Amino acid sequence: MIKRVSISVAAALLAATPVLAQEVPQATAPAYNCDFEPSCEVAPGIYGKMASPVTSKFNLSIGGFVKLDYAYNSVNLGANGALGTLQNGIPKSSSVAGQQDQSIFTARQSRFWLKVAGPTFLGAKTNAIIEADFYGASGASNESPNLRMRLANATLDWTKTQLLVGQAYDIFGPAISSTVDFGSGNKTGAPNNPRVPQVRVTQRVDLTQDNALRLVLGVQNPVQDSNAQSGAGSDSWGGNVNVAGQAMLVSKSLGVAPGYFGLSMNSLTAGLFGLYGKQDVGGNSKSVDTWGYGLYTFVPLLPSKDGKSRAMTASFEGQLLMAANQSVNGATAGTIVGPAGSKSAAKGYGFYGQLIFYPTQDLGITAGYGRRNAYNYASYSGISNFEKSNSNLYANIAYDLNAAVRLAVEYQNLNTQYGNVTNGSGTLAGLAESGTANVARFAAFYFF
Secondary structure: OOOOOOOHHHHHHOOOOOOOOOOOOOOOOOOOOOOOOOOOOOOOOOOOOOOOOEEOOOEEEEEEEEEEEEEEEOOOOHHHOOOOOOOOOOOOOOOOHHHOOEEEEEOOOOEEEEEEEOOOEOOEEEEEEEEEEEEEOOOOOOOOOEEEEEEEEEEEEOOOEEEEEEEEEOOOOOOOOOOOOOOOOOOOOOOOOOEEEEEEEEEEEEOOOOEEEEEEEEEEOOHHHHOOOOOOOOOEEOOOOEEEEEEEEEEEEEEEEEOHHHOOEEEEEEEEEEEEEEEEEOOOOOOEEEEEEEEEEEEEEEOOOOOOOOOOEEEEEEEEEEEEOOHHHOOOOOOEEOOOOOOEEOEEEEEEEEEEEEOOOOEEEEEEEEEEEEOOHHHHOOOOOEEEEEEEEEEEEEEEOOOOEEEEEEEEEEEEEEEEEEOOOOOEEEEEEEEEEEEEEEEEEEEO
């Protein structure tokens, strides 16, 4: 029998709730969902429903996964080579790193979370989650990982309304590429990776029995204010938060099919998303706007027969976006461009699409392509080695051995096109050059 313990984190997150909680008896057995065979769902939902609560003052669930990655890269991507993302672009073919290859193991993408279910407040359920992985100090050795907070938020959940406070995924850009590397399409049309301190409200508006609107509106930390600009007026600042939102139509008319990495079953979804903010830049006579907007869709092509089984299901996810001064999330190739005193936001656009197919319950096949392009190359004049475009072509296969163990393999072709390349003496030659990486990856997961 696991002893009841008091978790100070849960108490702090829910301190504003003036309701006395009651002890909840510990569950006697894990609540797996095993309605079909040959295996149970593997971590159903991104954070799972396989809860055997450890009770403290409130219900506390523990979960996560162990993940071992091996990657072979045709170029040297440095300490984060197993992550496979375009953190700083692919090394140019003419560079030293571009002429080296790399073989790397890491377990730094392993992750764990604590979920808290507390007392009700004003008719709402209270919940909280804290999640961490080991990618703090991301350039550090894979043998010396550092803990990093990913999520830390609390929610009030009514029947049709949710209020979220804390650190959660950026509201801008809802698409997530199902890549094994967990770069998830960052810098290639799916700028979803930042986890941003925010306050947001999500509202469901029922239209018919099968159709509803999902509306999201929030304010979040203007992370672009920390951008380091070069040259005169290097500092940027601002007293405004970013405002972001989504408006999505969600329909049950086509059934459900597997979403991100087969861990969720999603309905037909289509709609708009956007963000607006601004910042002041030293030497400028006016502030610089930060903005973005786009279209998103998820389509069940072959729906699940019973809403649970993944066998013979298929789905499509796609996204188009335009953005300005959002390099922090990979939506643009730069932050601010132009001469001192007249700097403006760097602009870019991106698109992404992927197909997921499950021929059996346990075998998933995914293929996709994403690209992000700088907009109006002329506006980047004077900026050496800017990333004109980044692209990501990928395909992976995942197989679930049972409810806990998943094995996956992946191939990626990553490409960066550079503009305004400098020559060996540091002179701006006005040339174009590219870098390409071919990546083979294997991953083993243990979900718990």
